[in-house]
Amino acid sequence: MTNKIAFLGCGSMNEAIMAGLLASGVPARDIVATVRRASRASELAERHGVTVIATGEEEAANLEAVRGAAVVVLGVKPVGIADLAASLAPVLSPSAVVVSVAAAVSIAQLERALPDGQPVVRSMPNTPARVGRGVIAVSGGTHASDEDVKRTVDLFSAVGVVVEVPEEQIDAVSAVSGSGPAYAFYLTEAMAAAGESLGLDRELSLVLARETVVGAGLMLAEPGADPAQLRRGVTSPNGTTERAIAVFDERGLPGIIADGAAAATARAREITRELG
Numbered sequence: 296m297t298n299k300i301a302f303l304g305c306g307s308m309n310e311a312i313m314a315g316l317l318a319s320g321v322p323a324r325d326i327v328a329t330v331r332r333a334s335r336a337s338e339l340a341e342r343h344g345v346t347v348i349a350t351g352e353e354e355a356a357n358l359e360a361v362r363g364a365a366v367v368v369l370g371v372k373p374v375g376i377a378d379l380a381a382s383l384a385p386v387l388s389p390s391a392v393v394v395s396v397a398a399a400v401s402i403a404q405l406e407r408a409l410p411d412g413q414p415v416v417r418s419m420p421n422t423p424a425r426v427g428r429g430v431i432a433v434s435g436g437t438h439a440s441d442e443d444v445k446r447t448v449d450l451f452s453a454v455g456v457v458v459e460v461p462e463e464q465i466d467a468v469s470a471v472s473g474s475g476p477a478y479a480f481y482l483t484e485a486m487a488a489a490g491e492s493l494g495l496d497r498e499l500s501l502v503l504a505r506e507t508v509v510g511a512g513l514m515l516a517e518p519g520a521d522p523a524q525l526r527r528g529v530t531s532p533n534g535t536t537e538r539a540i541a542v543f544d545e546r547g548l549p550g551i552i553a554d555g556a557a558a559a560t561a562r563a564r565e566i567t568r569e570l571g
């Protein structure tokens with residue numbers, strides 16, 4: 296069995312996974328990636344030392360990348376992913392596992408586009424995969440054997456924590472961990488802006504906010520970490536943090552976050568319907 300992994304579409308998400316795999320020791324010679332633009336191809340090849348082929352508007356480059364690959368990771372936007380999958384039929388090995396990282400694209404939609412019997416694994420990763428701290432949910436398709444799912448889990452384990460979930464849960468996973476890094480960055484931006492509004496200069500506020508979120512994240516990474524307990528460790532009775540949290544609660548911040556996550560899930564369902 297070949298070890299070749301083809302990343303079709305290497306933007307934010309697939310680049311993060313690819314970088315995480317390389318950092319974990321997967322040899323660059325086992326990886327080939329494709330992107331639309333030649334400038335992006337050279338940038339990626341230079342940064343990661345892997346083969347990157349620019350497709351332009353032609354799918355021939357994708358066929359070249361997929362030939363002989365054991366795993367094909369589809370990392371393009373949901374619109375167009377089925378056409379891309381369908382175009383691979385002439386070269387796709389029947390045993391190759393097609394892994395999709397796309398939000399909202401169902402296993403059924405992928406299987407319809409691919410040759411009959413092709414093993415498919417639908418996944419929902421997140422960009423901290425780049426630093427080996429991703430969390431990746433996977434669901435096996437109709438023709439994915441336990442071995443195919445295991446191969447995907449083993450691959451993704453090199454870039455983070457892998458959980459297996461039923462496909463019906465993937466949209467919710469996407470709303471929590473797929474989009475989640477953006478929520479954490481958004482909170483960081485808001486903390487920095489709060490510092491500015493309290494009179495700190497912009498650069499200092501950004502350093503304070505960024506390093507605080509990084510530090511808090513590292514504490515959460517400790518074994519057995521419980522966010523509620525860690526929060527209580529900062530919150531002195533009748534102290535300053537307690538006042539801040541009281542305002543967040545009064546204004547309904549947890550509900551706002553739940554509403555945002557629900558909107559993300561609803562959007563995923565809408566995209567699935569739009570894709571047909």
Ligand SMILES: NC(=O)C1=CN([C@@H]2O[C@H](COP(=O)(O)OP(=O)(O)OC[C@H]3O[C@@H](n4cnc5c(N)ncnc54)[C@H](O)[C@@H]3O)[C@@H](O)[C@H]2O)C=CC1
Pocket residue numbers: 303304305306307308309329330331332335350357370371372373375379396397398399419420421422473474
């Ligand atoms: N960005 C994120 O944090 C996450 C993204 N995803 C999913 O990952 C997928 C990609 O998202 P991003 O990386 O954010 O998008 P992106 O726009 O950064 O990357 C897409 C890449 O695909 C390339 N591309 C488009 N059509 C192509 C084709 N036919 N052949 C070869 N390359 C092609 C583009 O040139 C681009 O480099 C989406 O389906 C998204 O739902 C999933 C979880 C998290």
Ligand SMILES: O=C(O)[C@@H]1CCC=N1
Pocket residue numbers: 398469473474
């Ligand atoms: O925003 C999106 O649609 C993708 C899926 C999860 C994160 N990024």
